[in-house]
Amino acid sequence: MAREASQTVAVIGAGIIGLCAALEIQRCGHRVVLIEPEEPGGRQAASYGNGTWLSPASIMPISVPGLWRKVPGFLLDPTGPFVIRWRDLPGLAGWLLRFILAGRSWAQIEACVAARYPLCKDTVTDHAALAGEAGVPQLIRREGLIFVYRDRTEFLTEAREWEMRAALGVRFSLIEEDELRRLLPQLGAAYRFGARLDDGGQVADPGAYCRALAELALHRGATRVTARATGFTITSGRLRAVETDRGPVACDRAVIAAGIGSRDLARQAGDAVPLISERGYHVVIPDPGVELAAGLMPSDGKMGVVSTPQGLRLAGQVELASVSTPPDWRRADILLGFARAMFPALAERFEGAEIDRWMGHRPSTPDGLPCIGAASACPDVVHAFGHAHTGLIQAPATAKLVAALIDGRIPPFDPSPYSAKRFG
Ligand SMILES: Cc1cc2nc3c(=O)[nH]c(=O)nc-3n(C[C@H](O)[C@H](O)[C@H](O)COP(=O)(O)OP(=O)(O)OC[C@H]3O[C@@H](n4cnc5c(N)ncnc54)[C@H](O)[C@@H]3O)c2cc1C
Structure with a gap:
């Protein structure tokens, strides 16, 4: 060349x-x-x-074998983590079909994972270098990221994913309950197990x-x-x-x-290109009374839960809808519900807070x-x-x-x- x-x-x-x-x-x-x-x-x-996560382990696509069985639920449960707006379904059906077909076998997932890893693996080092050049090194945090689970059994339901990560050389450590309490004293007792991505990081304030x-x-x-x-x-x-x-x-x-x-x-x-918006939401709770030792992802909500200079941010949810359909702020309230459930001792404090609610468009191929x-x-x-x-x-x-x-x-x-x- x-x-x-x-x-x-x-x-x-x-x-x-x-x-x-x-x-x-x-x-x-x-x-x-x-x-x-x-x-x-x-x-x-x-x-x-966004959820601010810089994870070298974000190798899995969303569409995996067996997902198609959950589609009726996505259409019927307006409060689930993945919803499809009925009125927009005709315009989204073609994309949805390709999305399901893209994840119908583990061989396809393995090929996708192999293609995603080079895009993810050096993310923290590369962003740290860029932030240094831009004079804002403090915006890249390198304390790792923690997936929190109800217990080890729940973690093991994702064993295949973690095995794929390990095979690629992603470093992680498992955290038993005592250690989890020490690291995250305000986390509710329902979460008793964790997996820590040692090389994960965060952009403290992406804007x-x-x-x-x-x-x-x-x-x-x-x-x-x-x-x-x-x-x-x-x-x-x-x-x-x-x-x-x-x-x-x-x-x-x-x-x-x-x-x-x-x-x-x-x-x-x-x-x-079949590109649609997987719409997502965030809430930011100012002065939340908790400063997290690392970014979290709860197994039941699959959202980023992170400390930012503006407050505690919870960012997640997938809503398939057209770009111009107005936001459904109930989805932001679902995130708030997770905040209360994850930090029960602080729930009252969250009630009176002036919450920032946001909706944005993930540009997604199938x-x-x-x-x-x-x-x-x-x-x-x-x-x-x-x-x-x-x-x-x-x-x-x-x-x-x-x-x-x-x-x-x-x-x-x-x-x-x-x-x-x-x-x-
Ligand atoms: C709730 C949520 C949580 C997320 N969490 C994470 C996370 O933790 N980690 C992660 O890696 N990713 C996360 N993402 C995804 C990530 O935010 C996006 O993949 C990423 O921001 C896309 O960047 P982009 O530059 O392509 O698009 P954008 O950030 O949307 O920027 C596109 C820009 O193009 C401009 N534009 C649009 N049309 C035109 C035009 N015709 N001419 C000129 N300019 C135009 C827009 O004004 C905009 O400024 C999350 C997303 C959401 C919604």
Whole structure:
């Protein structure tokens, strides 16, 4: 592969994926134009309100064998951790079918896990380096992450998952009840067992982190266009400009990193990617009276429970619904219910608190892998979207792949599993 001379690269979207890509592209000596209609990492972005988890062990896709049996329950129980809005079902059915088919055998899961691991494994080290460069090293916490269970028997129901992690070399330690009480004195007595990811971490405040990365990119010479990208001008097979609602932005290359806004842009670049929103929610309880020793994930709620500078954040829930359907704030209240159940001694304190409720869009493909790679209509356009539940984790490795593709270098690992062409 021949290295490219200095190019002007338009990065569409300033969430965590676009920002990490921008910095990596600059590192290769190219000029960056950031196209984003809102504040980088603002409330509109999934990168603002997520569970903050940086887990090298986030290798499992959501769709696993046997999931199809649970679909009727997802349709019927409006308070479960995974719900499908009836009125949006016709538009989601095709995606849902592909989602179930993608996880119908353990051989498929193993292939998916093998493709996810290179995107996850160095997340904490890479984010720590970026945060250092951006002057905000304190935003990356490296205290590990703890999965909490009712008991060892419940942990063993996930033994296959943990065996896959161990086989890849992910380090974890098991925590018996006494140790769990010592580490997390306010955790309710219902949780009596834990598995600690020793190399896990957290972004203390993802919104502030995105702002710091955007400032760093600007400081290093990026320009900012406050506009919404609407399409591409491609002539004789080469990209000439990104079209926006404020006019064209001339460039040699473009990166589609617009989160849930990427689907329409990808289609214009020749790829019909089945991308939907797995909507998620968070609540933040200010002054909660507890500072967690590490980020938690309770086995029954599967949400991130983390201490942030703004308070105790619980982020999770999966709601399949169209992007424009109004939020269902009962889902945020379910998270609050978990906060009370996990920290019973503090439940009263939570009652009077002024809770911040947020809903955001996980940009999700049906097979648990993002789209990274050259677009079909023009290789000057590079996809970088579809990271679903793990975009914060996978952003630095995605950025390295994108920069290598733009720079004409051999990528640091095989990008073929992430090609948009897998969707035909
Ligand atoms: C409740 C919840 C919990 C989560 N927990 C975690 C976690 O613990 N760890 C983890 O790794 N991941 C987690 N995630 C997932 C993670 O947040 C996302 O995968 C990630 O933020 C996606 O980043 P992104 O940059 O692709 O998209 P976004 O952060 O959504 O950013 C996209 C940006 O593109 C802009 N944009 C959109 N359309 C256009 C356009 N046409 N032109 C220009 N700009 C445009 C938007 O304004 C936005 O700023 C969670 C998500 C949710 C919802």
